Amino acid sequence: MKRISNEINQLLQRGVDAHISLGVTGLSRAGKTAFITSVTNQLLYSSTHKAMPLLTAQSQGRLLGARQVTQSNILTPTFGYNAAIESLSLEPPIWPKPTTDVGAIKLALRYTPKKRTKKLMGSTATLYVDIVDYPGEWLLDLPLLxxxxxxxxxxxxxxxxxxxxxxxxxxxxxxxxxxxxxxxxxxxxxxxxxxxxxxxxxxxxxxxxxxxxxxxxxxxxxxxxxxxxxxxxxxxxxxxxxxxxxxxxxxxxxxxxxxxxxxxPFFKHYFAQFNRQIVLVDLLGSLNQGKHAFVDMQFALEQIIKSFKFGKHSLINRLFSPKTDKLLFATTKIDHVTPEQQKNVDKLLQTLIAPVWQYASFEHVELKTMSVSSIQATEYGLVTDSNGKSPALRGRDMAYNAVTVYPGEVPDNLPHADYWAKAGFEFSPFAPKQYSKLEPLGHIRIDAALEYLLGDKLW
Ligand SMILES: Nc1nc2c(ncn2[C@@H]2O[C@H](COP(=O)(O)OP(=O)(O)O)[C@@H](O)[C@H]2O)c(=O)[nH]1
Ligand SMILES: [Mg+2]
Structure with missing residues (x-):
């Protein structure tokens, strides 16, 4: 009873509405712009479409809708959501222009609370989410300190x-x-x-x-x-x-x-302020660029992981006290591989992250890995060839020609020399699908990512 009355007191003081700040990072071309465009799009369509079954608030019918509001930090440029949607709606569609600076967008999510204390306060509640896009390259500067x-x-x-x-x-x-x-x-x-x-x-x-x-x-x-x-x-x-x-x-x-x-200032004003963060990793792109790029990406990723080392004695904790309590590492562009390869991609990311994660001391930070496609550009199908039926992807190449391809196998562990020698995986970019604005963008597991990053705040 005492606990509940404390909670009610808190709610009375600040209202039933809550605020959360989500940092989205990754090295250039990892897919940050595509991710934020998709997340915003999926949430804006949540009142009319049920495209996020893995987001519990939606599957339970409690997510009522979302709208864009002015972001909290008015000095940060606003993320170009409309421009991104316009370029995907062009005929032919083009990928949103890459951004090279920080950008922010704030969404107000309206939902029916399930938590008893919140329910006492009203039939609906709002979760404000500030989503901030910042280059992962800036995290690589932390060791300079x-x-x-x-x-x-x-x-x-x-x-x-x-x-x-x-x-x-x-x-x-x-x-x-x-x-x-x-x-x-x-x-x-x-x-x-x-x-x-x-x-x-x-x-x-x-x-x-x-x-x-x-x-x-x-x-x-x-x-x-x-x-x-x-x-x-x-x-x-x-x-x-x-x-x-x-x-x-x-x-x-x-x-x-x-x-x-x-x-x-970057660590103080941005990094230390995020409640939740997602690090996007273009694992497939690096595999495709060859050994030197892969090894270097692995090293960069290790450095990035170290900046999340929030143990009491970490540099970052001595300078600022970060708020992040949940962290997600996600392989992007998973629509580039056939579904039976996806588990290998997940294992490979875990192989890259687990050792660094274990040796560092992360206090109070929960970690998860997954693979996603923010803006799905391919369809999966089976093609009949001399081996019988084989998995394949259908999409359009960057010249908009229809193509059916089998990109190959992704190693489930750090690739050996013979993997690099035979280049078992061919990752060629696809053009985005034509977007009609009548429904949300096609995606893979963006709802699962949101469930992990925000789901607990929508109860
Ligand atoms: N097929 C596919 N390509 C993607 C996806 N997300 C991003 N891309 C590709 O990756 C490029 C870089 O993505 P972008 O979001 O601009 O990266 P950023 O530099 O991290 O913001 C895009 O122009 C697309 O070609 C996806 O979900 N599927
Ligand atoms: Mg970008």
Whole structure:
């Protein structure tokens, strides 16, 4: 009785309506825009369509509907839901334009509560959900907070594999021509900074994801600002004491400013504020790009997982106190594989995540993995060939030609050398289906993702 009266007291104070903040992240092209577009779309159609049977509030007929309202943080650009829907409705349809900055959308979900305490307060309740899209690349900046400029410089040289070495030639050469102990001409300094940023962009183009500092490739509001003008120095540059006004001095200052003005505020104003987070992973895309991209994605994912390490002694917990209590890692674009392969995809993601998850200490954070398709672009069917009936996918390629394909097998564990040698899986992009606005977008397990992320708040 006492517990109930406490709950009623709380409800009386803040009303039966509740608020939750959901962070959506993933490396570029992982499918964040598609995910938020689909989630918004499914929820906006929830009053007229029952396309989310795995969302309990809907299957029980308690989800009454949703509408878009002004987001809580009015300084954040609004996520372009309408623009995304317009581009999917074009003839022929095109995938929504990629975004490179943070974006937010807020939805008000109206539902019939089942919880006794909430029911006492009224026949309907509202859950406000702020959904925030932010680049996973920004999470890769967290380790910088624990590094000095010298240590960071060293790490940049250490991580040069053969492919990167070839891409890095220009900046290594330009940096070698610069005396770190003397003041540097502005123009030379800026050109070198430019060359270094170009190198990071090229790494991205070659399928590398672990690119630091993250804002150098996805600058958002800082595009063109001098705070992004710095570059690493070789070990030899650190043999003397720093001379005031020298190139090394300026670089050290910039590096510290970057941590203070960009990295910390992002973790404070965004990351630490989310109640729930989803990390989208384009596992199939990385498998397709080959071993170097896959290994690098695995490394980037490990770094991202570490930023969720909310144990008492974690860096992030010492600086801010994050609110996240549930975390979902989801493989996206699962409509790219035939259904019998989906369990392999799930196992592969678990294989990548479980070891890092176990060794880190995560207090009070619940974790789940799954695979989804936000905007389903293919249909599954069987084709008859010399082997009898085989699974296949039907869709349109990016030139809008109808295609029927069997993309191949996905390994259920970390791929071995022979897998890379025979390239067992062919992932070629599909055009989106024509969208009519008469019904919600086709999806796979977006309802299951929502059930995990929000379902408990709709009781
Ligand atoms: N077939 C399919 N392709 C998808 C799906 N989601 C995303 N994509 C593809 O992945 C690309 C990148 O997705 P996007 O949401 O823009 O990624 P973001 O950079 O993380 O926001 C899109 O342009 C689509 O080509 C999906 O559910 N199915
Ligand atoms: Mg995007």
């Amino acid at each position: 624990e590094l000095s400029f010298e240590q960071w410089s060293d790490s940049q040289y250490q991580r040069l594999d053969d492919t990167k070495q070839a891409l890095a030639n220009d900046w290594i050469h330009e940096v070698a021509n610069l005396d770190p102990d003397l003041p540097c001409d502005d123009q030379v300094f800026n050109e070198t900074a430019n060359t270094f940023r170009d190198y990071l962009h090229q790494c991205k183009d070659h399928g590398y994801h672990y690119v630091q500092p993250g804002r150098f490739v996805l600058p958002g509001e800082y595009a063109g600002a001098p705070i992004l003008d710095f570059f690493p120095l070789p070990k030899s540059a650190f043999s003397n004491k720093t001379v005031k006004k020298s190139a090394r001095y300026v670089l050290e200052q910039r590096f510290e400013e970057y941590k203070k003005e960009i990295v910390k």
